[in-house]
Amino acid sequence: MTTAQKDPVVVVVQLSGGNDYLNTVVPYADPNYYDGRRNLNIPEDQVLHLDDELGFHPAMEPMARMYKDGNVAVIHGIGYQNSVRSHFRSMDIWHTCEPVKVGTEGWLGRATRELDPIGENPVTAVNFGHGLPRALVVPGVSVASVADLAGYGLLTDISERQQREKVLQRFSNIYAPSMGAGQVMDYLGQTGRDALKGADILKAAPEKYTSTVEYASTGIARSLRDIAMTHTADLGTRIFYTQHGSYDTHAGQAAAHHKLWSELSVAISDFWDDLREHDADENVIMYLFSEFGRRVRDNGSGTDHGAAGVSFVIGPRVAGGMYSTYPDTRAEALDQGDLVPNVDFRSSYSTILEDWLKLDAVPIVNGSFEKLSFVGNGSGA
Amino acid sequence: MATTQDYVLTAHLMRRAGFGASWPEIERLSGQNYEQIVEELLHPEDRPPVDEFLLYRYHPTTELPGGNVAQGQANYLFHMINTPRPLEEKLALFWHQVFATGNNKVDNCNHLIDQIQMFRDHGMGNYRDMLLRIARDPAMIFWLDNQENHKYAPNENWGRELLELFSMGVGTYSETDVFEASRAFTGWTVSAKMPRFPYGRFPWSFEFRPEDHDEGDKTFLGHTGNLNGDDIIDIVVEQPACHRFIARHLYNFFVADEPQVPAWQIEEPRDPAAVDAIARVFVESNLEIKPVLRFILNSDFFKSEAVRFQRVKSPAEVVVGTVNMIDEFKGPVPYLEIDLSRQAGYMGQDILDPPSVEGWHTGKEWINSGSLVARINFVAGMVSNPEHKGVRDIIDRVVAEPAAASPEGLVDSTLKYMGMVEVGDDTRRELVEYARGASPIAVNEGGNGSGNGSGDAAVMEMMSLIAATREYQFC
Numbered sequence: 001m002t003t004a005q006k007d008p009v010v011v012v013v014q015l016s017g018g019n020d021y022l023n024t025v026v027p028y029a030d031p032n033y034y035d036g037r038r039n040l041n042i043p044e045d046q047v048l049h050l051d052d053e054l055g056f057h058p059a060m061e062p063m064a065r066m067y068k069d070g071n072v073a074v075i076h077g078i079g080y081q082n083s084v085r086s087h088f089r090s091m092d093i094w095h096t097c098e099p100v101k102v103g104t105e106g107w108l109g110r111a112t113r114e115l116d117p118i119g120e121n122p123v124t125a126v127n128f129g130h131g132l133p134r135a136l137v138v139p140g141v142s143v144a145s146v147a148d149l150a151g152y153g154l155l156t157d158i159s160e161r162q163q164r165e166k167v168l169q170r171f172s173n174i175y176a177p178s179m180g181a182g183q184v185m186d187y188l189g190q191t192g193r194d195a196l197k198g199a200d201i202l203k204a205a206p207e208k209y210t211s212t213v214e215y216a217s218t219g220i221a222r223s224l225r226d227i228a229m230t231h232t233a234d235l236g237t238r239i240f241y242t243q244h245g246s247y248d249t250h251a252g253q254a255a256a257h258h259k260l261w262s263e264l265s266v267a268i269s270d271f272w273d274d275l276r277e278h279d280a281d282e283n284v285i286m287y288l289f290s291e292f293g294r295r296v297r298d299n300g301s302g303t304d305h306g307a308a309g310v311s312f313v314i315g316p317r318v319a320g321g322m323y324s325t326y327p328d329t330r331a332e333a334l335d336q337g338d339l340v341p342n343v344d345f346r347s348s349y350s351t352i353l354e355d356w357l358k359l360d361a362v363p364i365v366n367g368s369f370e371k372l373s374f375v376g377n378g379s380g381a
Numbered sequence: 382m383a384t385t386q387d388y389v390l391t392a393h394l395m396r397r398a399g400f401g402a403s404w405p406e407i408e409r410l411s412g413q414n415y416e417q418i419v420e421e422l423l424h425p426e427d428r429p430p431v432d433e434f435l436l437y438r439y440h441p442t443t444e445l446p447g448g449n450v451a452q453g454q455a456n457y458l459f460h461m462i463n464t465p466r467p468l469e470e471k472l473a474l475f476w477h478q479v480f481a482t483g484n485n486k487v488d489n490c491n492h493l494i495d496q497i498q499m500f501r502d503h504g505m506g507n508y509r510d511m512l513l514r515i516a517r518d519p520a521m522i523f524w525l526d527n528q529e530n531h532k533y534a535p536n537e538n539w540g541r542e543l544l545e546l547f548s549m550g551v552g553t554y555s556e557t558d559v560f561e562a563s564r565a566f567t568g569w570t571v572s573a574k575m576p577r578f579p580y581g582r583f584p585w586s587f588e589f590r591p592e593d594h595d596e597g598d599k600t601f602l603g604h605t606g607n608l609n610g611d612d613i614i615d616i617v618v619e620q621p622a623c624h625r626f627i628a629r630h631l632y633n634f635f636v637a638d639e640p641q642v643p644a645w646q647i648e649e650p651r652d653p654a655a656v657d658a659i660a661r662v663f664v665e666s667n668l669e670i671k672p673v674l675r676f677i678l679n680s681d682f683f684k685s686e687a688v689r690f691q692r693v694k695s696p697a698e699v700v701v702g703t704v705n706m707i708d709e710f711k712g713p714v715p716y717l718e719i720d721l722s723r724q725a726g727y728m729g730q731d732i733l734d735p736p737s738v739e740g741w742h743t744g745k746e747w748i749n750s751g752s753l754v755a756r757i758n759f760v761a762g763m764v765s766n767p768e769h770k771g772v773r774d775i776i777d778r779v780v781a782e783p784a785a786a787s788p789e790g791l792v793d794s795t796l797k798y799m800g801m802v803e804v805g806d807d808t809r810r811e812l813v814e815y816a817r818g819a820s821p822i823a824v825n826e827g828g829n830g831s832g833n834g835s836g837d838a839a840v841m842e843m844m845s846l847i848a849a850t851r852e853y854q855f856c
Contacts, residue, residue, distance in 0.1 A: 085556075086545060086643075127749075132746075143749070145752070158765070166815075166818065171849050174812075176807075185805075188748055192753060195751075248486075250525075250529060251528070300534050
């Protein structure tokens with residue numbers, strides 16, 4: 001069933017809490033930056049220079065290396081019009097592509113439905129973490145959610161094999177679709193059936209996996225290792241999702257933001273080394289986003305919720321470089337003290353959906369958005 | 382003599398106003414008048430609190446767990462399992478879900494435990510007082526950065542969430558209101574934190590610093606003046622949006638699942654008349670919570686069959702409800718901190734550590750393929766051990782039922798003694814089919830077949846399978 005290895009795969013990493021764009025991709029040549037960030041600036045000599053205007057946070061050394069290899073696309077000023085400063089609402093908007101009304105369907109859930117219309121493979125999309133992010137939720141679309149890949153299974157307390165099989169058979173009947181059960185019961189039914197099937201499939205991943213890459217013992221490193229295990233096991237998974245955070249650095253930002261990017265950059269770099277070792281990197285791209293950036297002026301030890309942010313696209317098939325432009329940092333150009341977004345997040349989604357996954361983006365992102373050109377053809381630079 | 386309807390209502394009440402009850406408890410309570418059971422729940426002071434000395438004697442590391450959330454969770458779980466005051470404890474969980482404060486940032490379970498104790502002590506009291514207390518709660522201040530909210534550098538985190546998540550709901554105020562409210566809370570901080578080393582943690586306490594408080598005029602929801610934080614709360618609790626918001630929260634927690642909180646401005650309540658009625662009682666009682674609870678629990682909409690099993694159990698309800706059903710793990714138990722207290726987290730609810738200030742997404746969002754597997758495996762594991770007192774009791778009662786010799790009887794008796802569990806016709810048919818092929822129960826001819834063990838496997842498998850049904854995920 002899985003001749004799908006060379007099918008394109010997307011790994012999405014959500015930076016929860018609102019990542020501080022200004023201190024991630026630092027406009028070190030811009031005096032407005034140092035004016036706004038009296039207490040929380042990265043001095044020019046510590047910035048990891050990318051060009052003569054911009055540089056990465058010093059904790060992003062592995063990312064800077066990948067950027068120089070041509071494998072990282074930086075999407076500047078990303079967001080949406082009338083940016084919302086509430087985490088939850090803004091995250092919902094990024095998840096559902098519905099900036100006005102409250103959406104119930106996630107963009108990656110819709111993509112999963114297009115990739116596997118009859119729900120043949122319950123591990124077409126897999127989330128690593130607790131709970132399922134709304135980006136992956138569409139009624140009737142199954143997405144496996146795995147907290148711990150090694151211990152995954154159903155009714156594992158019934159140790160007698162034959163008896164367990166009988167119970168699981170009955171379980172599968174109980175969760176069979178039924179007419180008029182109501183939306184929530186239908187959802188539970190589908191979830192139960194897919195959990196059963198997904199558990200059987202995912203069992204294989206840790207058994208097959210060996211690697212010389214030693215991941216760090218951070219949560220994000222474990223999640224990316226589990227993604228590498230599942231991807232290299234060739235189970236037909238096309239969409240992976242995980243989160244890292246919290247980037248909600250209202251206070252004590254200098255230390256917290258450094259630690260976050262240090263953990264993340266190292267984990268990402270190890271992940272790509274691992275895929276390369278398995279010759280399984282060419283059909284993967286990774287997308288990093290956060291629900292908003294943070295305010296230009298710091299509040300002393302931290303930063304409050306802002307608007308425009310930054311996304312990254314990483315992988316050997318990515319056309320590395322800068323996309324869109326850094327938003328205007330002059331006081332008169334700001335909206336309530338925040339950078340104004342100049343590229344809609346749905347442009348980046350549309351590019352991934354159409355140029356990478358070969359899907360029609362319009363019905364998934366609820367409209368037509370100009371694509372960016374970060375999906376390249378060749379390998380690396 | 383209690384009727385089936387009495388058992389049904391008692392079991393429903395105890396699932397909602399508590400964490401469920403074992404069959405003997407349901408049977409005992411059903412002998413009383415329903416309103417009387419409600420009154421007892423509403424008067425926790427008539428019963429002793431949890432014996433904390435017992436907890437700290439046997440689980441000393443849970444007294445001041447510092448940043449160790451597993452120890453903090455063990456402390457909280459011990460209370461949920463051992464409380465003689467079910468509604469008080471359930472209400473504390475309600476407030477924890479509303480005023481969600483997490484160790485992932487606070488890094489201090491000592492104060493999170495204090496906050497939960499505040500919910501126990503004052504949860505049935507006045508909502509305005511509750512807001513005044515939570516605004517001064519050290520864990521909350523730190524969680525929402527109000528110690529960084531300064532006269533000349535306002536920090537909006539607390540001001541915004543007070544309005545968006547704790548009282549009124551998004552869309553009922555302007556960005557200016559957020560800013561002005563934040564100014565009114567400048568200078569509300571925690572006492573200077575001593576360095577943790579070398580002596581360890583010092584307790585935090587609320588402190589108002591007049592020199593860091595913005596004394597200028599503020600305009601908030603149409604009121605202008607030199608407003609302080611208390612004034613903001615006084616204005617907030619006058620707003621109809623606030624009354625409806627809290628009424629809907631209570632409906633969502635006690636009656637039936639509503640959509641997620643951010644959707645409330647757009648999606649109508651499932652039962653608008655009930656939410657309006659709750660809001661009215663809330664206003665008439667001058668924002669006292671106890672009369673509102675009395676109204677809800679005695680209302681027709683609460684007792685209606687239409688809302689029974691219409692709330693997806695939260696993971697805390699799964700864990701504590703199971704523990705109550707099997708009548709085990711009461712008092713100090715080995716591995717409380719490293720096993721039992723982790724289970725709700727595996728199902729997606731790390732108590733004392735919500736993912737964000739929005740709290741947990743509830744209802745069907747508790748369920749995904751990962752959490753469903755964790756829920757089923759946990760309950761099935763617990764009911765598969767005949768040495769658990771409650772499991773033994775259920776087996777004995779089922780086996781003693783003459784009807785249990787038939788597959789239908791086995792299914793119905795097991796559902797009953799697991800706490801008047803209700804399943805749909807299709808599910809029942811599958812359970813009956815399974816019972817047909819299961820290990821036969823020795824037919825109990827003399828009405829006294831318990832204890833010979835012949836029925837153990839059949840009843841325990843039936844319990845596992847019931848725990849695995851969709852219906853069992855609801856309460």
